[in-house]
Amino acid sequence: MNTVKVNASKDYNIYIGSGLLDDAGERIKNELGVCSAAVITDDNVNALYADRVIASLEKSGFRCVKFVFPHGEESKGIAVYSEILSFLAENHITRTDMLISLGGGIPGDMGGFAAATFLRGIKFVQIPTTLLSAVDSSVGGKTAVNLPSGKNLVGSFYQPDMVICDYSALDTLPDEIFADGCAEVIKYGAIMDREFFEFLKNNDIKENIEYVITRCVEMKRDIVNEDEKETGIRAILNFGHTIGHAIEINSNFEISHGSAVAIGMIIASKGAYKMGYCDTDISEDIKEVLIKNKLPVSCNFTAEALYEVSCSDKKRSGNSIKLIIPEKMGKCTGKKIPTEQMLGFIKAGLE
Numbered sequence: 001m002n003t004v005k006v007n008a009s010k011d012y013n014i015y016i017g018s019g020l021l022d023d024a025g026e027r028i029k030n031e032l033g034v035c036s037a038a039v040i041t042d043d044n045v046n047a048l049y050a051d052r053v054i055a056s057l058e059k060s061g062f063r064c065v066k067f068v069f070p071h072g073e074e075s076k077g078i079a080v081y082s083e084i085l086s087f088l089a090e091n092h093i094t095r096t097d098m099l100i101s102l103g104g105g106i107p108g109d110m111g112g113f114a115a116a117t118f119l120r121g122i123k124f125v126q127i128p129t130t131l132l133s134a135v136d137s138s139v140g141g142k143t144a145v146n147l148p149s150g151k152n153l154v155g156s157f158y159q160p161d162m163v164i165c166d167y168s169a170l171d172t173l174p175d176e177i178f179a180d181g182c183a184e185v186i187k188y189g190a191i192m193d194r195e196f197f198e199f200l201k202n203n204d205i206k207e208n209i210e211y212v213i214t215r216c217v218e219m220k221r222d223i224v225n226e227d228e229k230e231t232g233i234r235a236i237l238n239f240g241h242t243i244g245h246a247i248e249i250n251s252n253f254e255i256s257h258g259s260a261v262a263i264g265m266i267i268a269s270k271g272a273y274k275m276g277y278c279d280t281d282i283s284e285d286i287k288e289v290l291i292k293n294k295l296p297v298s299c300n301f302t303a304e305a306l307y308e309v310s311c312s313d314k315k316r317s318g319n320s321i322k323l324i325i326p327e328k329m330g331k332c333t334g335k336k337i338p339t340e341q342m343l344g345f346i347k348a349g350l351e
């Protein structure tokens with residue numbers, strides 16, 4: 001088992017190992033004390049893992065209540081969030097009690113926002129069960145729900161008190177959901193660590209899962225320690241995301257987030273090179289590792305269609321768009337691209 005320590009506005013430990021679901025109760029009890037615990041999860045994860053987590057908590061003396069919602073992004077809105085708050089109140093969860101998010105980024109983001117806001121904040125533990133949530137969303141304290149007008153428009157920064165990542169739970173993930181997480185793993189190599197990127201080129205993510213999750217979490221920890229509220233460096237985690245988001249929207253969300261980010265990374269790196277913003281074209285290297293991990297590297301949308309969404313009012317600041325672009329493999333930077341150059345940028349990236 002590996003332990004990664006975060007020192008942000010709250011200090012907490014992230015435990016990464018196999019079989020950790022079964023002693024979650026003891027681990028939480030030893031660090032955070034015994035209390036009532038509200039477990040928030042979706043229907044898929046409930047059927048697979050909730051009984052084990054709750055048995056472990058009850059064995060350690062916790063009183064447990066459980067809230068299950070239908071899986072999927074449609075649930076991540078104000079309606080289910082509000083149901084969670086009512087559930088916490090009706091089940092007499094108090095300020096000294098705890099909310100545990102069990103599952104992927106959706107239980108994590110929505111449970112986290114409920115923990116942040118119920119009684120102005122209660123204890124919060126993340127138990128991620130997707131690769132994306134293990135390497136990204138469970139760490140760093142971004143919590144949110146969606147509004148009909150856009151994703152993650154209501155939320156807060158609220159760090160968890162502990163993260164327990166039992167990577168044996170990833171064994172039941174459908175291939176395409178595992179691949180979504182791989183896109184984020186590959187992103188970490190491209191933006192921060194050339195050596196890690198080379199490792200991914202030559203090794204299999206599944207076969208090295210403990211090392212891969214630990215290394216990604218360490219990178220995210222370093223960024224969060226430096227820039228918890230995303231006023232600077234944390235933005236590099238958005239590499240591939242601005243154009244990726246435009247791909248998701250153009251596909252009516254038929255193309256998954258991870259696949260869209262994969263294509264977005266290719267367009268951003270190729271576009272940056274062709275427009276002369278950097279000296280190296282890292283897109284071919286990224287493409288190789290994406291393909292190896294069953295991720296797409298191109299799409300059929302026109303540059304105009306992607307431009308339209310990328311340069312929407314919400315993304316614009318004045319007359320420019322801040323895009324994360326590579327300087328070289330393992331190093332990225334934020335660059336303000338004038339909106340009049342964005343269409344050319346995307347066209348160059350799509351070639």
Ligand SMILES: NC(=O)c1ccc[n+]([C@@H]2O[C@H](COP(=O)([O-])OP(=O)(O)OC[C@H]3O[C@@H](n4cnc5c(N)ncnc54)[C@H](O)[C@@H]3O)[C@@H](O)[C@H]2O)c1
Nearest residue numbers: 044071072104105106107129130132133137142169172173
């Ligand atoms: N807070 C952050 O920093 C941050 C970062 C990235 C993404 N996000 C958010 O995360 C969400 C996406 O996360 P996600 O892809 O984990 O979504 P998710 O929680 O919906 O999980 C994806 C699917 O996998 C299923 N699943 C989860 N664990 C499983 C397991 N072990 N075995 C089988 N099936 C399992 C779920 O039921 C769901 O159907 C988005 O809402 C995104 O906005 C947040």
